[in-house]
Amino acid sequence: MSSVFGKIFRAATWGESHGPAVGCVVDGCPSNLELTEADVQKELDKRKPGQSDLTTSRGESDTVKILSGVFEGRTLGTPISMMVENRDADPSSYEELIGKPRPGHADYTYMAKYGNVDWRGGGRASARETIGRVAAGAVAGKLLETRGINVIAYTKQIGAVESKELLDSSMKGIQDLIYSNPARTIDASVAKDMEEQVMVARAQKDSVGGVVECAAFNVPQGLGEPVFDKISADLGKAVLSIPACKGVEFGRGFEFAQMRGSESNDEFILNDKKVSTKTNNCGGILGGMTDGMPIVFRCVFKPTASIGKKQKTVDVNTLSGAEIQVEGRHDPCIVPRAVPVVEAMAKLVLADHGLISGFIPRRL
Numbered sequence: 001m002s003s004v005f006g007k008i009f010r011a012a013t014w015g016e017s018h019g020p021a022v023g024c025v026v027d028g029c030p031s032n033l034e035l036t037e038a039d040v041q042k043e044l045d046k047r048k049p050g051q052s053d054l055t056t057s058r059g060e061s062d063t064v065k066i067l068s069g070v071f072e073g074r075t076l077g078t079p080i081s082m083m084v085e086n087r088d089a090d091p092s093s094y095e096e097l098i099g100k101p102r103p104g105h106a107d108y109t110y111m112a113k114y115g116n117v118d119w120r121g122g123g124r125a126s127a128r129e130t131i132g133r134v135a136a137g138a139v140a141g142k143l144l145e146t147r148g149i150n151v152i153a154y155t156k157q158i159g160a161v162e163s164k165e166l167l168d169s170s171m172k173g174i175q176d177l178i179y180s181n182p183a184r185t186i187d188a189s190v191a192k193d194m195e196e197q198v199m200v201a202r203a204q205k206d207s208v209g210g211v212v213e214c215a216a217f218n219v220p221q222g223l224g225e226p227v228f229d230k231i232s233a234d235l236g237k238a239v240l241s242i243p244a245c246k247g248v249e250f251g252r253g254f255e256f257a258q259m260r261g262s263e264s265n266d267e268f269i270l271n272d273k274k275v276s277t278k279t280n281n282c283g284g285i286l287g288g289m290t291d292g293m294p295i296v297f298r299c300v301f302k303p304t305a306s307i308g309k310k311q312k313t314v315d316v317n318t319l320s321g322a323e324i325q326v327e328g329r330h331d332p333c334i335v336p337r338a339v340p341v342v343e344a345m346a347k348l349v350l351a352d353h354g355l356i357s358g359f360i361p362r363r364l
């Protein structure tokens with residue numbers, strides 16, 4: 001099982017949903033980066049459950065402890081280990097599901113591959129695992145900040161409701177705006193409609209999917225290594241590794257299929273004697289390397305697998321048909337809580353490529 005991500009800036013996540021704790025180890029972070037638990041906590045608070053009716057009611061404070069790698073508020077260049085205790089685990093509602101895999105979840109594939117599965121709350125396939133990603137991403141984000149790079153993700157779409165607003169780094173207080181509404185969107189005019197989509201699905205004991213858009217601003221030219229370690233390939237892998245993420249597109253993405261080259265090509269221009277492009281259809285990446293324009297990508301999340309509606313499945317122990325109704329605490333829509341996870345994965349990739357290219361030094 002591969003639980004390590006990255007080449008120089010490496011993050012390993014560990015822990016199961018109902019085990020004593022979850023966390024991560026970050027290896028390869030340059031020394032002398034200012035880092036406190038409050039820096040990491042700020043990011044974890046964005047994905048914390050129970051912040052609105054749109055998310056699971058599991059009551060976790062998700063308080064982080066930094067166990068190693070930081071001394072007197074600055075990184076040592078040694079592994080940074082971070083831990084969050086699971087305090088509100090309640091496996092009782094999962095007992096009913098033993099041997100009866102939830103359709104759409106990872107229960108069956110874990111059973112088939114490993115034969116020994118922590119059935120409590122999805123075990124390793126639970127979104128609790130993404131705590132380690134967000135904690136590691138917080139460190140990567142601090143590193144990127146030292147080079148002026150800023151990464152922002154928000155909810156682009158929930159169900160049929162889409163935000164038409166364009167993400168722009170000059171938007172004032174953009175992070176506050178995103179986290180001021182439970183849908184985690186930048187467009188106040190559709191935030192309520194997005195919420196409604198989730199509330200209706202939830203009332204029907206069902207779930208709904210959606211899209212997260214992410215952009216990185218002030219990115220230098222030349223991050224990304226052709227041909228297999230293109231920055232688009234690494235970002236693609238990063239977001240597709242997030243549970244329930246089922247697709248990713250860069251720039252105009254799947255719209256390219258209906259465009260002509262004359263429309264899709266980004267014309268080169270001179271901006272204060274610097275080469276730039278007039279448009280950003282390619283999402284800031286050409287040939288797998290950043291061109292200096294903002295990196296822009298979107299990723300789609302499927303509707304939450306665990307739903308209260310009756311569903312047919314099988315009992316793998318008795319080899320007979322079975323019916324389940326998933327009780328317990330679940331997100332009726334994954335998207336709002338996936339927003340900080342997408343942001344964290346993008347930061348991990350950018351920090352890693354910053355170090356690979358030499359744009360970020362090994363020692364600050």
Ligand SMILES: Cc1cc2nc3c(=O)[nH]c(=O)nc-3n(C[C@H](O)[C@H](O)[C@H](O)COP(=O)(O)O)c2cc1C
Nearest residue numbers: 105106125126127243244305306330331334337338
């Ligand atoms: C932030 C976040 C929250 C999630 N919450 C739930 C949940 O409450 N219930 C659930 O069944 N799946 C939830 N998931 C998705 C499952 O973890 C995921 O569907 C499962 O591991 C199967 O993997 P796959 O969908 O990638 O195939 C969540 C995912 C993320 C990223």
